[in-house]
Structures are given as C-alpha cells and as structure tokens.
Amino acid sequence: MRLFRYAAAALIALAACSKPAVEAPKEEKAAPAEPKVDALRLYVLDCGHIDVSDMGIFDRGGAYDGQKRSLVDTCYLVRHPSGDLLWDAGLPDAIHDAPDGVVNPPFSLTMPKTLRGQLERLGVPPDYVEYFSISHSHFDHLGNANLFKNSTFVANEEEREHMFRAEARADAEAFAAYSDLEASKKVTFSDSYDMFGDGKVIIISMPGHTPGHSVLLVNLEHSGPILLTGDLYHLAPARANRTVPSFNTSAEETLASMDKFEELAKASGARVIIQHEAADFENLPRAPAYLD
Numbered sequence: 001m002r003l004f005r006y007a008a009a010a011l012i013a014l015a016a017c018s019k020p021a022v023e024a025p026k027e028e029k030a031a032p033a034e035p036k037v038d039a040l041r042l043y044v045l046d047c048g049h050i051d052v053s054d055m056g057i058f059d060r061g062g063a064y065d066g067q068k069r070s071l072v073d074t075c076y077l078v079r080h081p082s083g084d085l086l087w088d089a090g091l092p093d094a095i096h097d098a099p100d101g102v103v104n105p106p107f108s109l110t111m112p113k114t115l116r117g118q119l120e121r122l123g124v125p126p127d128y129v130e131y132f133s134i135s136h137s138h139f140d141h142l143g144n145a146n147l148f149k150n151s152t153f154v155a156n157e158e159e160r161e162h163m164f165r166a167e168a169r170a171d172a173e174a175f176a177a178y179s180d181l182e183a184s185k186k187v188t189f190s191d192s193y194d195m196f197g198d199g200k201v202i203i204i205s206m207p208g209h210t211p212g213h214s215v216l217l218v219n220l221e222h223s224g225p226i227l228l229t230g231d232l233y234h235l236a237p238a239r240a241n242r243t244v245p246s247f248n249t250s251a252e253e254t255l256a257s258m259d260k261f262e263e264l265a266k267a268s269g270a271r272v273i274i275q276h277e278a279a280d281f282e283n284l285p286r287a288p289a290y291l292d
C-alpha cells in the first residue's frame, strides 16, 4: 500500500534527522526487569495517535469518503508465567521527538509516550521481552519492531514471507523499520499458535487485510477472554457494517475472516477490543494497571 510506504519513509527520515546533538535525558527511567509473574496479565500500551484527514480508503464502498477520524494505535504486553509477549509495536518512538508529530496526508501521527519508556516503567524493557508478534506488517504496527530483534519473532508464515518478499525489501526505508527481525529467532504458524501451550494466549490467522493478518485471544482468569482484532476492523461501526478497506489484500478473505472472528467471539464470549478504536482504549485500564 503506497500510502503506508510514504508514511513509513517520512518516519525513517524523521528518525534520521531528529538525533539530538546532546543526549537528551531519558523520558522515563529504566528499571530492572520485574520478576516473572505468577498469573497471566494483559497490559494496554499507548503506541501513538493517528488523525486521518480523509477516511476514504478505509471503506471500499465509499461510506467514509471525506470524513475525518482520530484513531488510537495500541500495543499489548502479555505477561505469562512462562514468558512475556509483546503484541504489535505501534508507531516509531522517534515521533515522540517531534513536538507536533509527523504529517503525511491523510495521516497526522503523534506519539505522547514512547513504547520503550512504557515497557521500562513496567520493569520489562524491550530486551527482556522473550516473544514478539504482530497482527500484521503495516507501519503502524511495526514502528518499534527492531527493538525486539532479540525476542523470538512469532509470525504467521505468510505474513513473514510478505514482509520479507522482494518488493517489501526493495522499499528500503520502510523495510528498515523492521529489517532486524529477519535474523531473529522465529516461530511460524499457519492457522493458529498456542503461545504457551496452555490455551491461554492464542494467535489466530484471520487474513485479508494482509496475507497473514492475525488476531489474539487472551483468556484471563478474572477478566475473561479478550479478543484483540488487529486491523480486521478499524472502528466500532466497521464491525457492525462489515466494512472492508480498499487497501486490503483480499476482500473475500477479509469477509471470511470476519465470519470466523464473529463465530469465535460468540463461542468464547470474549470482550472484543478493536485496536484502533478510541472508545475501546478509553474503557481499558492503562499501564501500570492491567487486566488479569
């Protein structure tokens, strides 16, 4: 998707230009890693804000043409007694250094907090995160991917092929945002992957937005099951209206994935969280608070 490449290129340029001459004080102080947890926890992290001046591309049917929307960009730290998983890596932390953010029509991107800072505050800095996975390989989910090069990259095999295909590689600036993952330890899957082998954290392929787009099911003891949508839906009305963005790789696969998702949501009774929906973000506890 060309728009995403432009945005990614602008971000890389920003990262290159914004290095301060003198090392700026760290936004938030690093803490030693918190010892392992004894029960499953889900932390919701603020990974940036995306103001869209024209939502047209988000509905192939044209229902959003000319409309403005504000999207949140969220990341999730899943802490399990057997290890920590980061789900999605948001916008690049470099945007935090630009006071007015980065404008790249139709997107205006801002980053009030860095992902690194939020993880450090939780006592789980990027180097301590054992597993990294993504809903899909667009720039707003891979912004800080290289921070997790020492993690095991858990990826849908088609998505991994898609992000390392020749065409993606040829787009050098966009590719640079996540290129370090290529050498990372990896686990790949096709239909689904039970992260810790106990049915509590399951990545499930729901392609269509991209070839290997996936969602995450987290079965919490007290909060119950939670389903993170990735970008199967971008906004709450998109779920009701089965809205398919014009830039999805397959409309047919998207609609089939929506059917699969809704069956799973119904069967599990899960609370559904649309990752870009501000209303869903507003209703979640903010780190350091968490769901368990």
Ligand SMILES: [Zn+2]
Binding pocket: 138, 140, 141, 231, 276
């Ligand atoms: Zn997205």
